Structure formats: structure tokens, C-alpha cells
Amino acid sequence: MGLPVPRTLSPSKISLFKECALAFRYLAIDRVEEPPSVAATKGTLVHRTLERLLLDPAAERSPKRARQHLPAAWEELSCSPDVTGLDIDDDGRDTLLAEADALLDRYFTLEDPTTVHPIGLEVMLAADVGNVRIRGILDRLELDADGELVVTDYKTGRSPSVYDERTRLLGVTVYAYLCEAVLGRRPSRVQLLYLANSEAIISEPNEQALRGLRNQIGAIWDTVIRACRNEDFRARPSRRCDWCGYKPICPAHGGTGPPSARRDHDPDQLALFDLTAMSPSGRRAINTDG
Numbered sequence: 069m070g071l072p073v074p075r076t077l078s079p080s081k082i083s084l085f086k087e088c089a090l091a092f093r094y095l096a097i098d099r100v101e102e103p104p105s106v107a108a109t110k111g112t113l114v115h116r117t118l119e120r121l122l123l124d125p126a127a128e129r130s131p132k133r134a135r136q137h138l139p140a141a142w143e144e145l146s147c148s149p150d151v152t153g154l155d156i157d158d159d160g161r162d163t164l165l166a167e168a169d170a171l172l173d174r175y176f177t178l179e180d181p182t183t184v185h186p187i188g189l190e191v192m193l194a195a196d197v198g199n200v201r202i203r204g205i206l207d208r209l210e211l212d213a214d215g216e217l218v219v220t221d222y223k224t225g226r227s228p229s230v231y232d233e234r235t236r237l238l239g240v241t242v243y244a245y246l247c248e249a250v251l252g253r254r255p256s257r258v259q260l261l262y263l264a265n266s267e268a269i270i271s272e273p274n275e276q277a278l279r280g281l282r283n284q285i286g287a288i289w290d291t292v293i294r295a296c297r298n299e300d301f302r303a304r305p306s307r308r309c310d311w312c313g314y315k316p317i318c319p320a321h322g323g324t325g326p327p328s329a330r331r332d333h334d335p336d337q338l339a340l341f342d343l344t345a346m347s348p349s350g351r352r353a354i355n356t357d358g
């Protein structure tokens with residue numbers, strides 16, 4: 069019968085598909101909800117804190133101001149499943165906030181936000197690449213001193229190895245493509261700011277990179293369609309398994325396998341399948357666009 073083909077791809081889904089096709093299937097096709105994790109919630113918290121900081125007048129964007137925004141951002145998130153679903157006590161919460169605070173400190177070693185001229189925060193863009201709709205959310209779109217567009221993406225983990233960097237740069241090129249397709253201007257620079265180890269990866273997308281992107285996405289899309297047709301999304305165990313929310317149902321780790329392997333394929337039934345029965349830590353709203 070085959071599996072339904074996802075309607076869109078995003079830089080994170082492309083990256084996930086390349087890392088582990090089975091995890092991609094759980095997220096993009098079966099829409100299985102992952103339980104919230106401290107790492108993901110910390111990332112959301114830091115992103116929201118930086119978003120609030122960049123909404124302040126430029127001269128006020130200081131480390132002290134960021135430290136003031138952090139508890140306010142936590143308060144905003146406190147009713148969301150990202151927080152209510154976390155299996156942590158008060159000490160765990162304090163540790164999470166202290167680690168988020170340390171990431172914000174490192175952010176200030178990477179750039180001086182008083183010099184940043186944002187023209188958009190959390191900007192959703194979508195465009196077709198060949199036969200596939202690509203969607204992406206830009207953490208920050210800004211103009212540099214020469215009036216050129218710059219895209220900035222915050223990463224709360226460490227910068228990738230040289231091998232993984234190629235996958236990350238594919239995501240960077242997707243952002244550049246989306247800007248050019250939707251806004252009519254290619255950014256002069258796309259930068260990934262890795263807060264955990266204070267490293268910036270900066271790319272200057274050119275025509276050759278965008279041409280390569282179309283070819284790569286076309287090849288990935290063909291592979292996704294073939295995998296759907298054959299219902300063949302294979303587990304690819306790696307270090308990613310250490311934090312993968314799908315581990316309890318992953319056959320590579322003794323799990324039962326994809327939902328449709330355990331029942332007739334019915335999208336409504338699949339939507340009901342979640343990991344809360346297997347994890348004490350609750351669930352989070354799924355966002356398959358990001």
C-alpha cells in the first residue's frame with residue numbers, strides 16, 4: 069500500500085532523514101510525538117530569550133538585560149508541554165536555568181547584539197524546490213552595515229564535526245534559497261552561532277551552492293518517495309540514539325517498530341499513538357514544520 073508522502077520538507081527534517089530515516093518517518097509521516105527533553109526545552113528557552121533581547125532597543129541589549137529576560141521567557145513557557153511534560157524537580161529546573169544562563173553568556177562572546185539590525189525574528193518562509201515544498205523558520209533576518217541581508221540561526225548544542233558540517237551547511241543553503249525565492253534577494257551571509265562552544269559557522273551562499281541544493285534536495289525527495297512506496301525507513305543507530313525520543317519504540321533498541329507495523333495503516337489511529345505510555349516524562353506538541 070505504501071506510506072503517505074510528507075507534504076513538506078524543512079532543513080531539520082532533511083538533516084533528520086540523513087541521520088536516521090526511521091526517526092524521520094516517526095516525525096514526518098507517523099507524526100509520533102516525542103516526549104519533551106531538557107535539552108530541547110533549554111534550546112526553546114534560549115531562543116525565546118534572545119528573541120526578546122533583540123526586540124529591545126539596540127543600546128539596551130546587554131548581558132544583564134538578557135539575564136532579566138531569561139526568567140520572563142521561562143514564565144512564558146511554563147504552561148507549555150515543553151515545561152509541564154518535563155520530568156524534573158526544582159533542582160533540575162534550577163540546573164536548566166543555570167545552563168541556559170551560561171549559553172546566553174557565551175552568546176555575547178560571539179557577537180555584540182547592539183550592532184545587530186534585525187528586520188525579522190522567527191520568520192517562516194516557504195518555497196518550492198523542484199517538486200517539493202520547503203519550509204524553514206529563520207531565527208533572525210537582519211541587514212548588515214552595507215544593507216545586505218544576513219540570516220542568523222542559533223544552535224544551543226556544540227558545533228558539528230567536519231562530516232556533519234556538510235549536512236548543516238545544506239540547511240544554511242536552504243535558508244539562502246528561501247530568502248531569494250520569497251524576498252527576491254539572496255543573503256550575503258548565513259551564520260550558525262553555536263552557543264555551547266562559542267563557535268560561528270559562516271557561509272556566503274553563491275549560485276553554484278544553490279544549484280547544488282536543488283540537485284541534493286531532488287535526490288533526497290526521490291529517496292523519501294521511494295522509501296514511502298516501499299515502506300522502508302531504516303534505523304541508523306548512532307550517537308543520536310542517546311537523546312532520540314523514539315528510542316523506546318525503535319527496533320534497533322528492542323522496541324516494537326513503527327506504528328503501522330503493529331496495526332492497519334490508518335492515519336487517525338497513528339495520530340493517537342504516542343510515547344507517553346512508554347515514557348514518564350509526558351509529551352510535547354509536535355511541530356513538523358521546523
Ligand code: SF4
Pocket residue numbers: 088090091303304305306308309312313314315318319320321
Ligand atoms: S533510537 Fe537511534 S536508530 Fe532508533 S530512531 Fe532514534 S536515532 Fe534512529
